[in-house]
Amino acid sequence: EVQLVQSGAEVKKPGESLKISCKGSGYSFTSYWIGWVRQMPGKGLEWMGIIYPGDSDTRYSPSFQGQVTISADKSISTAYLQWSSLKASDTAMYYCARGINGMDVWGQGTTVTVSS
Amino acid sequence: DVVMTQSPLSLPVTLGQPASISCRSSQSLVYSDGNTYLNWFQQRPGQSPRRLIYKISNRDSGVPDRFSGSGSSTDFTLKISRVEAEDVGVYYCMQGTHWPYTFGQGTKLEIK
Numbered sequence: 001e002v003q004l005v006q007s008g009a010e011v012k013k014p015g016e017s018l019k020i021s022c023k024g025s026g027y028s029f030t031s032y033w034i035g036w037v038r039q040m041p042g043k044g045l046e047w048m049g050i051i052y053p054g055d056s057d058t059r060y061s062p063s064f065q066g067q068v069t070i071s072a073d074k075s076i077s078t079a080y081l082q083w084s085s086l087k088a089s090d091t092a093m094y095y096c097a098r099g100i101n102g103m104d105v106w107g108q109g110t111t112v113t114v115s116s
Numbered sequence: 117d118v119v120m121t122q123s124p125l126s127l128p129v130t131l132g133q134p135a136s137i138s139c140r141s142s143q144s145l146v147y148s149d150g151n152t153y154l155n156w157f158q159q160r161p162g163q164s165p166r167r168l169i170y171k172i173s174n175r176d177s178g179v180p181d182r183f184s185g186s187g188s189s190t191d192f193t194l195k196i197s198r199v200e201a202e203d204v205g206v207y208y209c210m211q212g213t214h215w216p217y218t219f220g221q222g223t224k225l226e227i228k
Contacts, residue, residue, distance in 0.1 A: 035217075037165075045157075045165065045208055045219045061216035062117075095164055101147075101212035102155040104176060106164040 002026040004034075004096050004107035011113045012086050019082035020110045022096030029077035030054040033100040036070060036081045039093045039109075050100060051079060086114045118142050118211050122220035128228040135196040137223045139209035144189045146213070153212035156185055156194045159222075160205040168207075169194065201227060 007021045022034060035050040049060040053072040060070070072079045079096060091114050097103035119142040129135045145152045156169040167176050169185035172192060182197040196203060204227060209220040 044206075044222045045159075045210075047217045047219070059215060063216070097165075101151075101153040102167060102170040102210070104167050104170070106166065109164055 002098070002105050004098060004105055006094075006096060006107040006110045009111040009113070011115070013116055014088055014114055015085050016114075017082070017084050018086055018112065019080050020094060020112065022079045022081075022107050024077045024079070024098070027098075030074050032098050034072065034079040035097050035099070035103055036068075036079075037095045037097060038064075039095065041091065041093075045095075048081070048094075052100075053077075053079065086112075088114050088116075090114050117216055118145075118214045118218050120209055120211055120218050120220040122207075122209060122223050125221060125223055127223055127225045129196075129199045129225060130228045131201065132198050135199050135203075135225060137194045137207055137209075137225075139187075139192045139194070139220050141190045141192075141211055143214070145211050146189060152188065154185075154187065154192050155210045155212060156183075157208045157210060157219075158203075158205050159208065160202075163205075165208065196225075199225070199227070 036048040038046045048064040049070045051058045051070045053074045069082045093109045096107040098105040121140045123138045157165040159165045173185040206222040
């Protein structure tokens, strides 16, 4: 079964760093793009960026460029989304999803809460 | 960025009745390879999004045939032939042609 399993919920303070993960299984991880999507509380879906684990080619949405870093470790079939200094406005659910042009498999989501 | 505009944003429907959601893009979604990367997603309450339709009209595996997609270039529609209780949720269109990809605002389907 093709799956993306994300790391657990996080509660952080403003200014702290964070790295969340998305582990793929049941398919060739290096052959499919992985994207990250943000959903703020009660709001819609926003594309953040995508990465091709085969060669680490990465693209960012201009709204998120410089705000987050997307990476992947193909040896353990895992993609990452990280922040160097969190803000309260980063509080959201974050989803990883497989594919480019349209995502056919989604992770269960990781809730990130940033509060002092 | 390509703006995706959905209507209506709220859709109360009686069980067994049809439903239709419109999605318009601010520019053509025809890609250089000839494909049109217009997708439809369903997000049930408390769940991750699930893709229903890709490339305008192709249903994903396991999606009931009461869901159908149509349209071209900048104008697209998702139709549900007979709404069931399990269809409650928010529906999003998404374009995967122009980077950054963009979603519509979402249409909340509820049972009347």
